Amino acid sequence: xxxxxxxxxxxxxxxxxxxxxxxxxxxxxxxxxxxxxxxxxxxxxxxxxxxxxxxxxxxxxxxxxxxxxxxxxxxxxxxxxxxxxxxxxxxxxxxxxxxxxxxxxxxxxxxxxxxxxxxxxxxxxxxxxxxxxxxxxxxxxxxxxxxxxxxxxxxxxxxxxxxxxxxxxxxxxxxxxxxxxxxxxxxxxxxxxxxxxxxxxxxxxxxx
Amino acid sequence: xxxxxxxxxxxxxxxxxxxxxxxxxxxxxxxxxxxxxxxxxxxxxxxxxxxxxxxxxxxxxxxxxxxxxxxxxxxxxxxxxxxxxxxxxxxxxxxxxxxxxxxxxxxxxxxxxxxxxxxxxxxxxxxxxxxxxxxxxxxxxxxxxxxxxxxxxxxxxxxxxxxxxxxxxxxxxxxxxxxxxxxxxxxxxxxxxxxxxxxxxxxxxxxx
DNA sequence: GCGCCCGTATGATTGCGATCATATGACCAA
DNA sequence: TTGGTCATATGATCGCAATCATACGGGCGC
Numbered sequence: 252x253x254x255x256x257x258x259x260x261x262x263x264x265x266x267x268x269x270x271x272x273x274x275x276x277x278x279x280x281x282x283x284x285x286x287x288x289x290x291x292x293x294x295x296x297x298x299x300x301x302x303x304x305x306x307x308x309x310x311x312x313x314x315x316x317x318x319x320x321x322x323x324x325x326x327x328x329x330x331x332x333x334x335x336x337x338x339x340x341x342x343x344x345x346x347x348x349x350x351x352x353x354x355x356x357x358x359x360x361x362x363x364x365x366x367x368x369x370x371x372x373x374x375x376x377x378x379x380x381x382x383x384x385x386x387x388x389x390x391x392x393x394x395x396x397x398x399x400x401x402x403x404x405x406x407x408x409x410x411x412x413x414x415x416x417x418x419x420x421x422x423x424x425x426x427x428x429x430x431x432x433x434x435x436x437x438x439x440x441x442x443x444x445x446x447x448x449x450x451x452x453x454x455x456x457x458x459x
Numbered sequence: 460x461x462x463x464x465x466x467x468x469x470x471x472x473x474x475x476x477x478x479x480x481x482x483x484x485x486x487x488x489x490x491x492x493x494x495x496x497x498x499x500x501x502x503x504x505x506x507x508x509x510x511x512x513x514x515x516x517x518x519x520x521x522x523x524x525x526x527x528x529x530x531x532x533x534x535x536x537x538x539x540x541x542x543x544x545x546x547x548x549x550x551x552x553x554x555x556x557x558x559x560x561x562x563x564x565x566x567x568x569x570x571x572x573x574x575x576x577x578x579x580x581x582x583x584x585x586x587x588x589x590x591x592x593x594x595x596x597x598x599x600x601x602x603x604x605x606x607x608x609x610x611x612x613x614x615x616x617x618x619x620x621x622x623x624x625x626x627x628x629x630x631x632x633x634x635x636x637x638x639x640x641x642x643x644x645x646x647x648x649x650x651x652x653x654x655x656x657x658x659x660x661x662x663x664x665x666x667x
Numbered sequence: 668g669c670g671c672c673c674g675t676a677t678g679a680t681t682g683c684g685a686t687c688a689t690a691t692g693a694c695c696a697a
Numbered sequence: 698t699t700g701g702t703c704a705t706a707t708g709a710t711c712g713c714a715a716t717c718a719t720a721c722g723g724g725c726g727c
Contacts, residue, residue, distance in 0.1 A: 311617035311663035312651075316608060319591040329584035333577050338588070361580075362573050368580075369541050372569075375583040376537035380546065382590035383527040389597035390633045392715075394684070400524060409519035416704065425598045430684055432706055443520075455519035600685075602714070624674065638714055640676055 260300045261324035263350060266370035271360045275350040280304075280343035286327075288340045293331040296357045299323050302347025308339045320344075329375060332357065389425050394434040397424045398444075402453055409453035468508045469532035471558060474578035479568045483558040488512075488551035494535075496548045501539040504565045507531050510555025516547045528552075537583065540565065597633050602642040605632045606652075610661055617661035 263272055275298070280286060286297065289308060297304075299321050306319040306328060318339055321327055331337055332354065361368045384404045388397045401424060402411040413420055421431040435451070438444035445452040471480055483506075488494060494505065497516060505512075507529050514527040514536060526547055529535055539545055540562065569576045592612045596605045609632060610619040621628055629639040643659075646652035653660045 308611065310607065310611040311661045312607075316611040317595055318588065318612065319595070329587055330581060332584065333581040361576075365570050368569075368576060372576075372580050372583060373538060373541040375580060375587060376540065378587050379583060379590065380526065380536075380538055382587065382594060386590060386594050386597055387525055387527070389594055392683075399518065399520075403516065403518040403524040404526065418704065427685060428705080429686085429707080433684090436706080453519045600713075626674065635715060636675080637677080637716085641714090644676080 260348065261298075263298060263300075264374065266367065266374065268360055268364055268367050271352060271356060271367075274356050275352050278349045278351050280347040280349065282343055282345050284343045286341040286343065286349075287337050289338060290336045292336055293328075293334065294354050296332060296352040296354055297327040297341075298350040298352070299325050299327065300348045300350050302343060303345045304347055304349075305342050305344050306339045307342060332361075394424070394426045394430045395438060397426065398431070398434055398438065398451075399453065402451055406451070409455065411451045412449060413451060414449045468556065469506075471506060471508075472582065474575065474582065476568055476572055476575050479560060479564060479575075482564050483560050486557045486559050488555045488557065490551055490553055492551045494549040494551065494557075495545050497546065498544045500544055501536075501542065502562050504540060504560040504562055505535040505549075506558040506560070507533050507535065508556045508558050510551060511553045512555060512557075513550050513552050514547045515550060540569075602632070602634045602638045603646060605634065606639070606642055606646065606659075607661065610659055614659070617663065619659045620657060621659060622657045 263275065277300075278297075280302065286304065287293070301323050303323075304321045304327060305315075305317050306321065307315045307317045310316045319328075327341055327349075328337060328339075361371060384400075388400050388404075391397050391400065401420075402409060405411060417431060417435075418428045421428040424431065426434075435444065435446065439446050443454055445454055471483065485508075486505075488510065494512065495501070509531050511531075512529045512535060513523075513525050514529065515523045515525045518524045527536075535549055535557075536545060536547075569579060592608075596608050596612075599605050599608065609628075610617060613619060625639060625643075626636045629636040632639065634642075643652065643654065647654050651662055653662055
């Protein structure tokens with residue numbers, strides 16, 4: 252079951268040890284607020300519960316160079332857990348709410364609890380897998396191909412459940428909503444895709 | 460110092476414990492050979508020393524749906540270390556050489572050696588960071604923006620050392636070599652980029 | 668020396684998606 | 698009820714990179 256980004260507050264991942272969750276504090280950021288800066292020593296681990304944070308630097312021309320756009324449901328700057336300093340700045344681009352863990356406790360939990368350590372690294376490894384799939388799609392020129400790849404990757408047996416707005420799917424695929432609507436309509440017209448509310452299913456034995 | 464993909468054999472990462480490295484065996488694959496299949500239980504950890512492996516499935520239309528293209532220097536299917544089965548197939552798309560670790564020993568080392576565990580998760584976290592930067596670039600429409608973003612991200616203070624072929628850089632950026640040459644020439648003509656053999660440097664205080 | 672291969676480079680053409688504009692209908696607040 | 702907002706949808710236009718074609722020079726094998 253694939254769903255679009257959560258519209259409200261994302262819960263902490265269920266593999267976090269309860270003792271660690273009990274240590275999490277809530278922090279709110281207003282739009283434009285900076286959470287940390289490049290080079291600062293990390294003392295906390297951040298989970299985005301709502302809103303959006305960009306990890307960025309300023310380039311030689313002064314422009315913002317965005318490394319990452321973190322929405323609700325994601326951790327920030329995972330390498331910082333084991334690094335002496337942040338690699339970049341973190342800025343809220345919308346009003347945001349974070350769950351904040353003391354870094355020392357997070358690290359102690361990883362070191363002391365093998366089950367948590369395993370789940371953490373599996374979480375990281377799955378994120379790698381997700382990002383690689385996403386990069387494959389973004390490297391594709393045609394919207395049609397991106398749709399098909401996404402359904403195959405994120406759906407099951409060629410069927411994708413998507414209960415949110417198609418505009419969010421367009422954003423996930425890195426295309427405009429116009430392009431998405433058109434490609435979906437054309438895939439359906441070509442008999443390659445079946446559309447139902449909240450569901451997209453590829454029709455097999457066809458030719459792309 | 461950024462360099463293009465290694466043309467020969469990639470060494471194992473230096474954070475792997477020597478005792479674990481001693482357990483690595485070499486395996487060669489011919490082009491087209493399948494290394495593992497979806498659903499199989501993982502018993503080994505694979506590092507690509509040379510060649511290229513694709514992780515893929517077959518979609519409803521029978522076409523290959525590529526999740527990942529692993530070149531020399533990368534591990535394969537990281538989630539499999541902590542999963543009961545492979546998520547997809549692995550096929551060599553070129554003659555390849557792998558370094559192969561017994562999975563049980565790899566896992567034991569992670570569990571028993573906290574320093575190795577920390578380095579492994581840092582390695583994963585950095586890969587996440589790299590992939591996110593790559594996704595940002597791939598989501599950009601213009602080649603020019605991709606070049607600038609890459610130099611800012613992977614270079615230092617706007618300078619990128621690149622001792623390999625520009626065609627490899629084009630592949631990394633997801634553009635054709637023609638498009639890359641043109642964009643580099645235009646950036647240089649606009650006074651925004653300085654080109655020297657093996658080096659690209661952004662010229663500051665300009666307008667993009 | 669010659670031919671082949673390949674990286675770098677450039678010209679011409681094409682096509683697809685972004686952009687801009689507009690339409691329709693559902694939802695919500697006043 | 699009315700007006701505004703927004704998601705879904707579609708039409709028209711434009712522009713940029715892919716594609717195709719070609720050129721040049723360096724390296725290498727015979």
